[in-house]
Amino acid sequence: MPATPVDAHAVEEDRSDAELIARSVADPSCFAAVFDRHADEILRYVHARLGPDLAEDVTAETFLAAFRSRDRYDTARPDARPWLYGIAVRQIASHRRAEARYRRLLAAAPPEIAAEDFGDRSAERVSAQRVRPQLTAVLDALRRQDRELLLLVAWAGLSYEESAAALGITVSAVKSRLNRIRMRTRSALGGSNPMNEEG
Amino acid sequence: MDEITMFTALRPSPPAGVNAMRAAVLERVEDVLRDADPAAPARARRTRVPRRWHRLLVAGGIITAAAAAALVVPAVLPGGTNGTIITKAWAVERNADGSVTFSVSKQFDDPAGLRRALKADGVSAFVVVNRLIVGESYAYDACNYVNLDLEPDAIQKAVVTLGGHVDAPSDQVTWPTWTLHPAAMPRGSALLIASWLPSNRATNNAGAMIPLVLRTDRLPVCTPNKPPS
Secondary structure, eight states: OOOOOOOHHHHHHHSOHHHHHHHHHHOGGGHHHHHHHHHHHHHHHHHHHHOHHHHHHHHHHHHHHHHHTGGGOOTTOSOOHHHHHHHHHHHHHTTHHHHHHHHHHHHHSOOOOOGGGTTTOHHHHHHHHHTHHHHHHHHHHSOHHHHHHHHHHHTSOOOHHHHHHHHTOOHHHHHHHHHHHHHHHHHHTTTSOGGGSOO | OOHHHHGGGGSOOOOTTHHHHHHHHHHHHHHHHHHHOTTSOHHHHHHHSOHHHHHHHHHTTHHHHHTTTOEEEOOBOOOOOOSSEEOSSEEEEEOTTSOEEEEEOTTOOOHHHHHHHHHHTTOOEEEEEEEEOTTOSSOSSSEEEOSOOBOOHHHHHHHEEEOOOOOSOGGGOOSOOEEEOGGGSOTTOEEEEEEEEETTOOSSOOEEOOOEEESSSSOOOOEEOOOOO
Protein backbone atom coordinates (compact mmCIF):
# COMPACT_ATOMS: atom_id res chain seq x y z
CA MET A 1 0.00 0.00 0.00
CA PRO A 2 1.49 3.40 -0.94
CA ALA A 3 2.32 5.76 1.91
CA THR A 4 -0.22 8.52 2.40
CA PRO A 5 0.72 11.91 3.84
CA VAL A 6 -0.85 12.19 7.30
CA ASP A 7 -1.58 15.33 9.25
CA ALA A 8 -0.24 14.32 12.66
CA HIS A 9 -2.15 17.06 14.42
CA ALA A 10 -5.42 15.93 12.85
CA VAL A 11 -4.69 12.35 13.89
CA GLU A 12 -4.15 13.46 17.47
CA GLU A 13 -7.41 15.34 17.43
CA ASP A 14 -9.20 12.13 16.54
CA ARG A 15 -7.69 10.22 19.41
CA SER A 16 -9.35 9.93 22.79
CA ASP A 17 -7.58 11.21 25.87
CA ALA A 18 -7.14 7.62 26.98
CA GLU A 19 -5.37 6.71 23.77
CA LEU A 20 -3.14 9.77 23.92
CA ILE A 21 -2.22 9.08 27.53
CA ALA A 22 -1.50 5.43 26.81
CA ARG A 23 0.74 6.42 23.91
CA SER A 24 2.44 9.08 26.00
CA VAL A 25 3.92 6.39 28.25
CA ALA A 26 6.27 5.48 25.43
CA ASP A 27 6.15 8.83 23.64
CA PRO A 28 5.89 11.69 26.18
CA SER A 29 5.18 14.22 23.46
CA CYS A 30 1.70 12.72 23.04
CA PHE A 31 0.82 14.20 26.40
CA ALA A 32 0.99 17.66 24.82
CA ALA A 33 -2.35 17.06 23.14
CA VAL A 34 -3.94 16.18 26.49
CA PHE A 35 -2.60 19.42 27.89
CA ASP A 36 -3.84 21.39 24.91
CA ARG A 37 -7.32 20.02 25.37
CA HIS A 38 -7.72 20.56 29.07
CA ALA A 39 -5.22 23.08 30.41
CA ASP A 40 -7.52 26.00 29.79
CA GLU A 41 -10.35 24.43 31.74
CA ILE A 42 -8.19 23.26 34.62
CA LEU A 43 -6.49 26.64 34.86
CA ARG A 44 -9.83 28.42 35.09
CA TYR A 45 -11.00 26.06 37.79
CA VAL A 46 -7.82 26.35 39.82
CA HIS A 47 -7.96 30.10 39.41
CA ALA A 48 -11.53 30.14 40.67
CA ARG A 49 -10.49 28.12 43.72
CA LEU A 50 -7.19 29.72 44.64
CA GLY A 51 -7.00 33.05 42.85
CA PRO A 52 -4.45 34.42 40.41
CA ASP A 53 -1.38 34.11 42.65
CA LEU A 54 -1.38 30.31 42.72
CA ALA A 55 -3.34 29.40 39.61
CA GLU A 56 -0.37 29.09 37.31
CA ASP A 57 1.77 27.06 39.72
CA VAL A 58 -0.99 24.72 40.82
CA THR A 59 -2.08 24.10 37.25
CA ALA A 60 1.50 23.24 36.40
CA GLU A 61 1.68 20.95 39.43
CA THR A 62 -1.53 19.28 38.33
CA PHE A 63 -0.24 18.48 34.89
CA LEU A 64 3.12 17.39 36.24
CA ALA A 65 1.40 14.99 38.60
CA ALA A 66 -0.77 13.78 35.74
CA PHE A 67 2.27 13.28 33.56
CA ARG A 68 4.07 11.34 36.25
CA SER A 69 1.13 9.04 36.85
CA ARG A 70 0.08 8.62 33.22
CA ASP A 71 1.11 4.97 33.25
CA ARG A 72 -1.60 4.32 35.84
CA TYR A 73 -4.38 6.02 33.90
CA ASP A 74 -7.49 3.88 33.48
CA THR A 75 -7.71 3.69 29.70
CA ALA A 76 -11.28 2.46 29.97
CA ARG A 77 -12.12 6.14 30.54
CA PRO A 78 -11.81 7.96 27.23
CA ASP A 79 -12.22 11.45 28.74
CA ALA A 80 -9.38 12.54 31.03
CA ARG A 81 -11.21 15.52 32.49
CA PRO A 82 -12.42 13.74 35.66
CA TRP A 83 -8.93 12.36 36.23
CA LEU A 84 -7.36 15.79 35.80
CA TYR A 85 -9.93 17.42 38.03
CA GLY A 86 -9.27 14.77 40.65
CA ILE A 87 -5.58 15.59 40.57
CA ALA A 88 -6.32 19.31 40.64
CA VAL A 89 -8.56 18.85 43.67
CA ARG A 90 -5.73 17.12 45.52
CA GLN A 91 -3.29 19.85 44.56
CA ILE A 92 -5.74 22.51 45.69
CA ALA A 93 -6.19 20.66 48.98
CA SER A 94 -2.55 21.29 49.80
CA HIS A 95 -3.24 25.01 49.65
CA ARG A 96 -6.15 25.09 52.11
CA ARG A 97 -5.11 28.28 53.79
CA ALA A 98 -4.67 30.11 50.52
CA GLU A 99 -8.03 28.84 49.38
CA ALA A 100 -9.74 29.98 52.55
CA ARG A 101 -8.09 33.39 52.23
CA TYR A 102 -9.22 33.73 48.64
CA ARG A 103 -12.78 32.72 49.53
CA ARG A 104 -12.87 35.33 52.26
CA LEU A 105 -11.56 37.87 49.80
CA LEU A 106 -14.26 36.99 47.32
CA ALA A 107 -16.93 37.17 49.97
CA ALA A 108 -15.73 40.62 50.97
CA ALA A 109 -15.64 41.91 47.42
CA PRO A 110 -18.09 39.94 45.30
CA PRO A 111 -16.93 39.67 41.71
CA GLU A 112 -19.06 40.17 38.68
CA ILE A 113 -21.05 37.06 37.87
CA ALA A 114 -20.01 35.58 34.59
CA ALA A 115 -22.80 36.29 32.13
CA GLU A 116 -22.55 32.88 30.51
CA ASP A 117 -23.62 31.24 33.74
CA PHE A 118 -27.10 32.63 33.42
CA GLY A 119 -27.39 33.76 29.83
CA ASP A 120 -30.18 36.27 29.53
CA ARG A 121 -31.82 35.16 32.75
CA SER A 122 -31.18 38.49 34.41
CA ALA A 123 -33.71 37.86 37.16
CA GLU A 124 -31.83 34.79 38.24
CA ARG A 125 -28.58 36.73 38.22
CA VAL A 126 -30.09 39.33 40.50
CA SER A 127 -31.43 36.64 42.81
CA ALA A 128 -28.11 34.88 42.87
CA GLN A 129 -26.35 38.09 43.83
CA ARG A 130 -28.88 38.67 46.59
CA VAL A 131 -28.24 35.36 48.29
CA ARG A 132 -24.47 35.37 47.92
CA PRO A 133 -23.83 35.82 51.65
CA GLN A 134 -26.02 32.86 52.53
CA LEU A 135 -24.47 30.72 49.84
CA THR A 136 -21.00 31.68 51.00
CA ALA A 137 -21.91 30.70 54.53
CA VAL A 138 -23.22 27.34 53.36
CA LEU A 139 -20.09 26.75 51.30
CA ASP A 140 -17.82 27.61 54.20
CA ALA A 141 -19.68 25.32 56.57
CA LEU A 142 -19.58 22.28 54.32
CA ARG A 143 -17.26 19.40 55.00
CA ARG A 144 -14.27 19.57 52.70
CA GLN A 145 -15.27 16.55 50.63
CA ASP A 146 -18.78 17.93 50.18
CA ARG A 147 -17.40 21.30 49.15
CA GLU A 148 -15.13 19.66 46.61
CA LEU A 149 -18.07 17.82 45.12
CA LEU A 150 -20.29 20.88 45.06
CA LEU A 151 -17.70 22.99 43.31
CA LEU A 152 -16.90 20.30 40.75
CA VAL A 153 -20.57 20.23 39.82
CA ALA A 154 -21.40 23.94 40.14
CA TRP A 155 -18.14 25.54 39.03
CA ALA A 156 -16.51 22.96 36.79
CA GLY A 157 -19.77 21.70 35.35
CA LEU A 158 -18.93 18.03 35.82
CA SER A 159 -21.75 15.51 35.63
CA TYR A 160 -22.53 13.23 38.54
CA GLU A 161 -20.62 10.42 36.87
CA GLU A 162 -17.62 12.64 36.16
CA SER A 163 -17.61 14.03 39.68
CA ALA A 164 -17.76 10.52 41.09
CA ALA A 165 -14.77 9.53 38.98
CA ALA A 166 -12.84 12.65 39.94
CA LEU A 167 -13.36 12.10 43.65
CA GLY A 168 -13.19 8.33 43.63
CA ILE A 169 -16.69 7.83 45.02
CA THR A 170 -19.84 6.20 43.69
CA VAL A 171 -22.52 8.01 41.74
CA SER A 172 -25.03 7.19 44.45
CA ALA A 173 -22.73 8.84 46.97
CA VAL A 174 -22.63 11.91 44.73
CA LYS A 175 -26.41 12.05 44.60
CA SER A 176 -26.73 11.53 48.32
CA ARG A 177 -24.21 14.25 49.16
CA LEU A 178 -25.73 16.74 46.73
CA ASN A 179 -29.19 16.14 48.18
CA ARG A 180 -27.79 16.85 51.60
CA ILE A 181 -26.27 20.08 50.30
CA ARG A 182 -29.57 21.04 48.68
CA MET A 183 -31.42 20.63 51.94
CA ARG A 184 -28.79 22.57 53.80
CA THR A 185 -28.91 25.36 51.25
CA ARG A 186 -32.67 25.49 51.31
CA SER A 187 -32.59 25.73 55.06
CA ALA A 188 -30.01 28.53 54.95
CA LEU A 189 -32.23 30.43 52.54
CA GLY A 190 -35.19 30.24 54.87
CA GLY A 191 -36.79 27.16 53.41
CA SER A 192 -37.39 28.63 49.96
CA ASN A 193 -35.50 28.88 46.72
CA PRO A 194 -35.25 32.54 45.64
CA MET A 195 -34.48 31.42 42.13
CA ASN A 196 -38.02 30.18 41.88
CA GLU A 197 -39.41 33.49 43.03
CA GLU A 198 -40.03 36.44 40.76
CA GLY A 199 -36.90 38.53 40.43
CA MET B 1 -33.15 26.78 39.43
CA ASP B 2 -31.61 23.95 41.38
CA GLU B 3 -29.89 24.84 44.66
CA ILE B 4 -26.64 23.35 43.40
CA THR B 5 -26.66 25.56 40.32
CA MET B 6 -27.15 28.61 42.54
CA PHE B 7 -23.59 28.21 43.73
CA THR B 8 -22.44 29.25 40.29
CA ALA B 9 -23.09 32.75 41.60
CA LEU B 10 -20.05 32.40 43.85
CA ARG B 11 -17.66 31.51 41.07
CA PRO B 12 -15.34 34.42 40.37
CA SER B 13 -14.95 35.58 36.82
CA PRO B 14 -11.55 34.98 35.23
CA PRO B 15 -9.28 38.00 35.53
CA ALA B 16 -8.27 39.99 32.49
CA GLY B 17 -4.84 38.36 32.62
CA VAL B 18 -6.02 34.78 32.52
CA ASN B 19 -5.17 34.42 28.85
CA ALA B 20 -1.57 35.39 29.50
CA MET B 21 -1.43 32.95 32.42
CA ARG B 22 -2.74 30.17 30.25
CA ALA B 23 -0.27 30.96 27.50
CA ALA B 24 2.59 30.95 30.00
CA VAL B 25 1.62 27.54 31.36
CA LEU B 26 1.18 26.19 27.86
CA GLU B 27 4.62 27.37 26.86
CA ARG B 28 6.14 25.72 29.91
CA VAL B 29 4.43 22.42 29.29
CA GLU B 30 5.62 22.43 25.71
CA ASP B 31 9.13 22.98 27.01
CA VAL B 32 8.73 20.14 29.48
CA LEU B 33 7.55 17.70 26.90
CA ARG B 34 10.29 18.77 24.54
CA ASP B 35 12.78 18.31 27.35
CA ALA B 36 11.47 14.86 28.17
CA ASP B 37 11.80 13.85 24.54
CA PRO B 38 15.16 12.11 24.23
CA ALA B 39 15.15 12.81 20.49
CA ALA B 40 15.34 16.57 21.04
CA PRO B 41 18.81 18.17 20.76
CA ALA B 42 20.48 18.34 24.17
CA ARG B 43 21.43 21.99 23.80
CA ALA B 44 17.89 22.96 22.86
CA ARG B 45 16.50 21.03 25.82
CA ARG B 46 18.82 22.74 28.21
CA THR B 47 18.38 26.30 27.01
CA ARG B 48 14.64 26.27 26.49
CA VAL B 49 13.53 25.19 29.96
CA PRO B 50 12.68 28.14 32.19
CA ARG B 51 14.27 28.06 35.62
CA ARG B 52 11.04 27.55 37.53
CA TRP B 53 9.84 24.89 35.16
CA HIS B 54 13.17 23.17 35.47
CA ARG B 55 12.53 23.01 39.18
CA LEU B 56 9.05 21.67 38.56
CA LEU B 57 10.50 19.08 36.25
CA VAL B 58 12.78 17.88 38.97
CA ALA B 59 9.94 18.02 41.46
CA GLY B 60 7.90 15.89 39.11
CA GLY B 61 10.67 13.40 38.69
CA ILE B 62 10.69 14.03 34.95
CA ILE B 63 14.21 15.26 34.62
CA THR B 64 15.50 12.45 36.75
CA ALA B 65 13.99 10.00 34.33
CA ALA B 66 14.85 11.88 31.18
CA ALA B 67 18.36 12.85 32.20
CA ALA B 68 19.44 9.55 33.73
CA ALA B 69 19.09 10.70 37.33
CA ALA B 70 21.55 13.60 37.03
CA LEU B 71 20.64 15.75 40.01
CA VAL B 72 22.19 19.00 41.18
CA VAL B 73 22.60 19.40 44.92
CA PRO B 74 25.16 21.03 47.22
CA ALA B 75 26.69 19.90 50.47
CA VAL B 76 24.86 18.41 53.49
CA LEU B 77 24.86 19.75 57.03
CA PRO B 78 24.29 17.86 60.30
CA GLY B 79 21.37 18.52 62.75
CA GLY B 80 18.89 17.35 65.52
CA THR B 81 15.31 18.09 66.76
CA ASN B 82 11.98 16.34 67.34
CA GLY B 83 8.15 16.33 67.02
CA THR B 84 5.71 18.59 65.23
CA ILE B 85 7.67 21.69 64.53
CA ILE B 86 7.25 24.91 62.61
CA THR B 87 10.21 27.13 61.88
CA LYS B 88 10.85 30.01 59.52
CA ALA B 89 12.52 27.62 57.14
CA TRP B 90 10.38 24.50 57.26
CA ALA B 91 7.48 22.73 58.94
CA VAL B 92 7.21 19.08 59.94
CA GLU B 93 4.11 17.40 61.26
CA ARG B 94 3.74 13.83 62.45
CA ASN B 95 0.41 12.30 61.48
CA ALA B 96 -1.68 9.84 63.44
CA ASP B 97 -0.98 7.06 60.93
CA GLY B 98 2.77 7.34 61.46
CA SER B 99 3.41 9.30 58.30
CA VAL B 100 5.28 12.58 58.38
CA THR B 101 4.28 15.67 56.42
CA PHE B 102 6.73 18.41 55.67
CA SER B 103 7.15 21.54 53.61
CA VAL B 104 9.77 24.22 53.25
CA SER B 105 9.40 27.98 52.98
CA LYS B 106 10.93 30.37 50.53
CA GLN B 107 13.29 31.30 53.37
CA PHE B 108 14.51 27.74 53.52
CA ASP B 109 18.04 27.89 54.82
CA ASP B 110 18.07 25.23 57.52
CA PRO B 111 18.58 21.84 55.92
CA ALA B 112 20.23 20.54 59.09
CA GLY B 113 17.20 21.37 61.19
CA LEU B 114 14.83 19.70 58.79
CA ARG B 115 17.06 16.65 58.66
CA ARG B 116 17.05 16.39 62.45
CA ALA B 117 13.28 16.79 62.65
CA LEU B 118 12.73 14.08 60.07
CA LYS B 119 15.24 11.83 61.77
CA ALA B 120 13.36 12.21 65.03
CA ASP B 121 10.23 11.02 63.22
CA GLY B 122 11.98 7.97 61.82
CA VAL B 123 12.98 9.30 58.44
CA SER B 124 16.64 9.14 57.54
CA ALA B 125 17.25 11.88 55.02
CA PHE B 126 19.90 13.95 53.31
CA VAL B 127 18.56 17.48 53.02
CA VAL B 128 20.35 19.85 50.70
CA VAL B 129 19.80 23.32 49.31
CA ASN B 130 20.34 24.38 45.74
CA ARG B 131 21.13 28.01 45.14
CA LEU B 132 19.75 28.88 41.77
CA ILE B 133 21.18 31.70 39.77
CA VAL B 134 18.24 33.95 38.92
CA GLY B 135 17.56 33.84 35.24
CA GLU B 136 19.29 30.50 34.75
CA SER B 137 18.02 26.96 34.87
CA TYR B 138 20.90 25.37 36.70
CA ALA B 139 22.55 25.83 40.06
CA TYR B 140 26.24 26.55 39.55
CA ASP B 141 27.35 26.44 43.17
CA ALA B 142 26.21 22.86 43.57
CA CYS B 143 27.26 19.39 42.57
CA ASN B 144 25.94 16.75 40.27
CA TYR B 145 24.78 13.42 41.56
CA VAL B 146 24.78 11.05 38.65
CA ASN B 147 23.68 7.43 38.52
CA LEU B 148 21.85 7.60 41.80
CA ASP B 149 21.19 4.22 43.35
CA LEU B 150 17.46 4.51 43.82
CA GLU B 151 14.89 2.13 45.22
CA PRO B 152 12.36 0.84 42.65
CA ASP B 153 9.45 3.01 41.61
CA ALA B 154 6.94 1.05 43.71
CA ILE B 155 8.90 1.89 46.84
CA GLN B 156 9.31 5.51 45.81
CA LYS B 157 5.55 5.79 45.52
CA ALA B 158 4.93 3.97 48.79
CA VAL B 159 7.33 6.18 50.73
CA VAL B 160 6.69 9.58 49.18
CA THR B 161 3.36 11.14 48.28
CA LEU B 162 2.66 14.65 47.16
CA GLY B 163 0.24 16.57 49.35
CA GLY B 164 -0.83 16.52 52.95
CA HIS B 165 -1.47 19.36 55.31
CA VAL B 166 0.88 21.10 57.68
CA ASP B 167 -0.83 23.35 60.15
CA ALA B 168 1.54 26.25 59.71
CA PRO B 169 1.39 29.83 58.44
CA SER B 170 1.15 29.96 54.67
CA ASP B 171 4.57 31.50 54.25
CA GLN B 172 6.03 28.38 55.88
CA VAL B 173 4.52 26.11 53.26
CA THR B 174 5.09 28.00 50.06
CA TRP B 175 5.83 25.02 47.94
CA PRO B 176 4.49 21.47 47.60
CA THR B 177 3.90 19.66 50.81
CA TRP B 178 5.13 16.10 50.92
CA THR B 179 4.00 13.21 53.07
CA LEU B 180 6.54 10.54 53.91
CA HIS B 181 5.79 7.02 55.10
CA PRO B 182 8.75 5.83 57.17
CA ALA B 183 7.31 2.33 57.60
CA ALA B 184 7.59 1.77 53.85
CA MET B 185 11.30 2.63 53.77
CA PRO B 186 13.49 -0.44 53.36
CA ARG B 187 16.11 -1.00 56.02
CA GLY B 188 19.28 0.91 55.22
CA SER B 189 17.62 3.29 52.80
CA ALA B 190 17.57 7.08 53.05
CA LEU B 191 15.86 10.00 51.40
CA LEU B 192 17.50 12.64 49.29
CA ILE B 193 15.61 15.94 49.57
CA ALA B 194 16.82 18.94 47.64
CA SER B 195 15.32 22.40 47.90
CA TRP B 196 15.61 24.99 45.20
CA LEU B 197 16.18 28.54 46.24
CA PRO B 198 16.87 31.64 44.16
CA SER B 199 20.22 33.13 45.08
CA ASN B 200 18.68 36.53 45.79
CA ARG B 201 15.47 35.16 47.41
CA ALA B 202 13.53 37.76 45.50
CA THR B 203 10.85 35.41 44.26
CA ASN B 204 8.56 32.72 45.57
CA ASN B 205 10.32 30.09 43.55
CA ALA B 206 11.67 28.09 46.44
CA GLY B 207 10.61 24.53 46.77
CA ALA B 208 11.45 21.02 47.74
CA MET B 209 12.26 18.56 45.04
CA ILE B 210 10.44 15.28 45.25
CA PRO B 211 12.20 13.25 47.94
CA LEU B 212 13.98 10.29 46.37
CA VAL B 213 14.49 7.02 48.21
CA LEU B 214 18.12 5.91 47.97
CA ARG B 215 19.07 2.29 48.43
CA THR B 216 21.84 3.36 50.76
CA ASP B 217 22.11 5.65 53.73
CA ARG B 218 25.32 7.13 52.35
CA LEU B 219 25.25 10.41 50.48
CA PRO B 220 26.11 9.85 46.81
CA VAL B 221 29.41 11.18 45.54
CA CYS B 222 29.27 14.82 44.55
CA THR B 223 30.66 15.94 41.21
CA PRO B 224 31.08 19.71 40.98
CA ASN B 225 28.52 21.23 38.70
CA LYS B 226 29.59 23.35 35.75
CA PRO B 227 27.51 25.89 33.88
CA PRO B 228 26.38 24.70 30.48
CA SER B 229 28.85 25.92 27.85
